[in-house]
Structure formats: C-alpha cells, structure tokens
Amino acid sequence: MMLLETHGLTKAFGGLRAVEGVDHQVAAGSITGIIGPNGAGKTTFFNLISGALPPTSGRIVFEGEDVTRLPAHQMARRGLARTFQATTLFAEATAIENVLVGYRQQTKSGLWDALIRSGRLAREEREAHDAARVALDLVGLAGYADKLANSLTQEQQKRLAMALALVARPRLLLLDEPFAGINAEQSRGLIALIERIAAGGVTVCLIEHQMQAVMHLCQRIMVLDYGKKIAEGTPDEIRLDPAVLEAYLGHK
Amino acid sequence: MSSLKRFAPGVALAAGAGLPLLVPNEYYLQILTQGYVFAILACGLNVIVGFAGQLSLAHAGFFGIGAYTVALLATKAGVAFWLGLPAGIIVTAAFGHAIGSICLRSKGHYFSIFTLAVGLIIHIVIQKWESLTHGHVGVIGIPGPGSIGPIQFDSSIARSYLALAFLALTLVATARLLRSPVGRTLMAVRESEPLAAAVGLDVMAAKRLAFTVSAALAGLAGGLYAGFIGFLGPESSNVEVTFNSLLYVMVGGMGSLSGPVAGTFIVYGLSQVLQVLQEYQMVIFGLGLVLLILFMPTGLAGLIRSWSIRGRRS
Numbered sequence A: 001m002m003l004l005e006t007h008g009l010t011k012a013f014g015g016l017r018a019v020e021g022v023d024h025q026v027a028a029g030s031i032t033g034i035i036g037p038n039g040a041g042k043t044t045f046f047n048l049i050s051g052a053l054p055p056t057s058g059r060i061v062f063e064g065e066d067v068t069r070l071p072a073h074q075m076a077r078r079g080l081a082r083t084f085q086a087t088t089l090f091a092e093a094t095a096i097e098n099v100l101v102g103y104r105q106q107t108k109s110g111l112w113d114a115l116i117r118s119g120r121l122a123r124e125e126r127e128a129h130d131a132a133r134v135a136l137d138l139v140g141l142a143g144y145a146d147k148l149a150n151s152l153t154q155e156q157q158k159r160l161a162m163a164l165a166l167v168a169r170p171r172l173l174l175l176d177e178p179f180a181g182i183n184a185e186q187s188r189g190l191i192a193l194i195e196r197i198a199a200g201g202v203t204v205c206l207i208e209h210q211m212q213a214v215m216h217l218c219q220r221i222m223v224l225d226y227g228k229k230i231a232e233g234t235p236d237e238i239r240l241d242p243a244v245l246e247a248y249l250g251h252k
Numbered sequence B: 001m002s003s004l005k006r007f008a009p010g011v012a013l014a015a016g017a018g019l020p021l022l023v024p025n026e027y028y029l030q031i032l033t034q035g036y037v038f039a040i041l042a043c044g045l046n047v048i049v050g051f052a053g054q055l056s057l058a059h060a061g062f063f064g065i066g067a068y069t070v071a072l073l074a075t076k077a078g079v080a081f082w083l084g085l086p087a088g089i090i091v092t093a094a095f096g097h098a099i100g101s102i103c104l105r106s107k108g109h110y111f112s113i114f115t116l117a118v119g120l121i122i123h124i125v126i127q128k129w130e131s132l133t134h135g136h137v138g139v140i141g142i143p144g145p146g147s148i149g150p151i152q153f154d155s156s157i158a159r160s161y162l163a164l165a166f167l168a169l170t171l172v173a174t175a176r177l178l179r180s181p182v183g184r185t186l187m188a189v190r191e192s193e194p195l196a197a198a199v200g201l202d203v204m205a206a207k208r209l210a211f212t213v214s215a216a217l218a219g220l221a222g223g224l225y226a227g228f229i230g231f232l233g234p235e236s237s238n239v240e241v242t243f244n245s246l247l248y249v250m251v252g253g254m255g256s257l258s259g260p261v262a263g264t265f266i267v268y269g270l271s272q273v274l275q276v277l278q279e280y281q282m283v284i285f286g287l288g289l290v291l292l293i294l295f296m297p298t299g300l301a302g303l304i305r306s307w308s309i310r311g312r313r314s
Helices: A042-049 A072-077 A095-106 A111-116 A119-138 A154-166 A184-199 A211-217 A235-240 A242-249 B003-022 B026-051 B059-077 B081-103 B108-128 B156-178 B181-191 B193-198 B203-229 B239-252 B259-295 B299-313
Strands: A002-013 A016-027 A031-035 A057-062 A080-082 A172-176 A203-207 A220-225 A228-233
Touching (some): A002 A042, A002 A203, A016 A203, A016 A220, A031 A042, A072 B193, A095 A119, A111 A119, A111 B156, A119 A184, A154 A172, A184 A211, A220 A242, B003 B156, B026 B156, B059 B203, B081 B203, B193 B203, B239 B299
Parallel strands (some): A031 A203, A031 A220, A080 A172
Antiparallel strands (some): A002 A016, A002 A057
C-alpha cells in the first residue's frame, strides 16, 4: 500500500521551477531516499509534502486522502513528521522540553486547564512525560533529558531532532540530510537508529548526499535534477543509471 | 534549583505586603498603587513579547480600552466597579482577539509597526469620540471599588493592598500559563515557527491566544487604574504608556516571570525620583535603554540567571 503519493507536483518561485511535475510514491513500511545534486529541489519537495510550502500545481495524497495545500501543522497531526537540514531545535529549552513540544499535538489541555491546573492537564502531562522519556530512550539520549538543547553535540542534536519528530508516533518520517556534519562512526550509529525506527513501523524517507548511507539504508531511491525526477529504482539500478551518472558527473 | 529561586516568591510577597505600611504619606501610597497597576500591565505585555516573542506595541490601546470600559460603564450606566472590571477585561480580550487575528498575519517588524498603528488608532478614537469619552476633558468621578463584605477599599492603603492582590493573581496566572503545555507551545513558537508548525502546533492560534491573554491583562490594569484614580483622560492610552511598559519588561527581563515586576519598580521608581528633572529624565532613560540593550540584553532576570549558572560551575 502506498502511504504517500505525489502527482505532477510542481513548485515555481517566479520563473524558477524548483520542483517540476514530480510523480512519486512512498510504500508503507519502506525506507526510501531522495538524492540529487545541490539545488535539485529535494528540500523543496520535502517542504511541499510536509505542507510548509503550498505547491503551484499537482496533488499530494497521504494515506489515500488528498492533502494538497494542507498547512504544516495539520500534516503533522495526520502523522507526517520531519527533521530539518540545519538541525533545528528549540535551542534554549532542555532536551525533554523539546520532545514534550513534539507531543503537544496529542494533548487537548488549553488555557483554562493551565490556569485552574485541571485533572486533564495533570494526566496529559504524565502521558507526555512518559512518551518523551520513551522517545529520548529510543534515540539514546535517556541521560540527557535536562540538558539544554544547544549544549548537546551535533550528533546528539540530530538524535534529539528525531526524538522530537517521533514522539507523536508519526507514520511517515522525513529526514533532511541526517548524516550531514557528523563523522563516519557517528553515521553508523545513526544508520542503526534509522533502521530501528523503520523496524518500529515508521516509514522513512530521507534526503542525503552520503551515498554509502543511502545505498545501504534505502530500498528505493528517487533522483531529482533541476526539479525533475530523472530516475527511480533500487540502489543497484540507480548506481548504473546513465542519466544519474550524467547529472552527477556531467557529459562525457 | 537554587535557594535564591526557592525563597524569592516568599521574600517578594513579604516585601510587597510590608511596603504599603512603610510608605511615608498618601501621595507615595498612590504612586505605589499605580506601580502595582503598571506592573500588571508589564506582566501582560510580557506574555506576548516575552513568552511568545511577538513585539506588540498596541498595549497602551488595550490599557485604554479596559480603563474606559470601566469608567464609562460606571459613569454612564451606573455599573459597579466589581461588575465593570470583569466587563472591562472581557471587552479588552475581545478586542485583543479580533485585532490579534489581523495583526498576527504579519511578522517581525511589520507586526510591531502594525500594532503600533493600532495602538495609535485606539488612542485617537478615545481622544476624538467626544460624545462617548468626553475627549480631552476626560471622564471624572469614576467610583472606586465598593466594599466586599466587611472589607472596604476607601482608604489608599486598602486600595494599595487590593492592587497588590491583583498583581499576585496576575503572577500566579502567568506562572501557571508559562509552566504548562500552553507555555511550552509559546516557547516553541518564539524559538522557531517552522519547527513548531512541523511538530503539529497551530502557530497562529498560539500567538492569538497569547495576544488575547496579554490584552486581557492590559485591560485589567486599565480597569484598576480607572477605578483607583477616579479620573480618566485620553493620555492614559498614549503611546508613551506602551513604551514605558516595554522598558519595564526589558529592564526586568523578557520572558521571565517576575522580571517585569522588578523592572516596573526600578524604572517607575526611578522616574518618580527623577520627577524634578521633568522632561530631561527622558535623556537619562534614553541613555539607560541604549546601555541596557548593549550590555544587558536579557535584563535583570538574564543577569541573575547567568550569575547562578556561573556560580554552579565554579
């Protein structure tokens, strides 16, 4: 079953077509990758399917429903989570506070609950803290709950960003360059984490430049160049695809 | 948690409770009461500026709406203060909600300029709508708070304690707000709107809530001001009121709970001491503000926080 489908997805910024007519499918339970040279439109593609940007034309279908033009927070509530390229966290908050924010969409307490300290608020806070502990544990940051996010290492921040995305139990997780800026050993740890996340039933779609990681992790890969899909297939097919070689290495 | 932080609320409360008794005369007692009222306004402004990170400059307008609602209900319809005050809060919150829904569509500096204009428009409407507000003449003879059971509020000292009680309530309410999931949502919006949206938070709804609460507290402060002073002119909604309370918030520390109260007492107290200098005190405040932004951008609360962090490390 397809978890996410795009049909002719297009985003134009003035005359520049950052994403043009992309048809893509993400199978439930898979790990898929999106690769392409810099400026190929990969992050724009993520911004479109996560609702951060409205598409110029085309359709997005998530779990069988048309979700084209839904704003980001509603996509998140439907089960689509993401991390950002430049690791984005709530820097001045502690690790657990970050993750608690990620769980907020699951809770209903509002202003009045806060002012009168309602039973619902207390119950939801317990739930949220439990879920946050589980998420921190999953990404290997159980001992760092009370550390400020900006005091963590780059790799720990990447793990925290994943905990933040995962705490609300999404069905699709988009990772934008999860391996950028960390060393090979840390990459191996992160690969294991992503495999563990996928094994837990979360469909993963990632943008990445580190080919080794992509080839190892992904069952299917889509290649974008100048906003267009130029190839799609298994890692082995992509490795030998002449269009891909040309996009990366240029004409003979 | 540092011992300083644990004892701070108790010490502050004791100081607040003792202060009205120590004040030498009636005049200073009124100044103190007004200080409490402006501290409530500053706490309200802090909700949108400090908690949610949106620099609103409309708050003199909301202060004016709250004040005039109480004043006009009392003088034109004979509504008692204790009914007028909640009405003032509700009316101001409603204005806050409606205005926030429009202004919050803009961001950053645009939002600030937009709200500055809205504040000015409210001020001008109050000034020019003579049939309702009596324009420059103002509203006179606004009845103060009536007695609750055996407790009477006719004396200045009783009013001072009443204002202090409202300030304490405001602090409790904002503390509960800040330390709740709602407060965390506002923190998330302040730190990164794209990330907040990506984790499923309705950024617009969160900002609008903060703006409404912030306006409601400004309305409370305005209503108390009208009832305590007994006279109300359009200068109560002057843009100066906005910038003064912004200064209180900045001196005390944006986003901290009690910082705005401390800031109010320092700056407002200083401005009373410097009364003799008349207009020239603005020169001192202007210079002070520049120095503050250069050397103490996180205000008093930020300074204390960094001291306590340094203390723990050494």
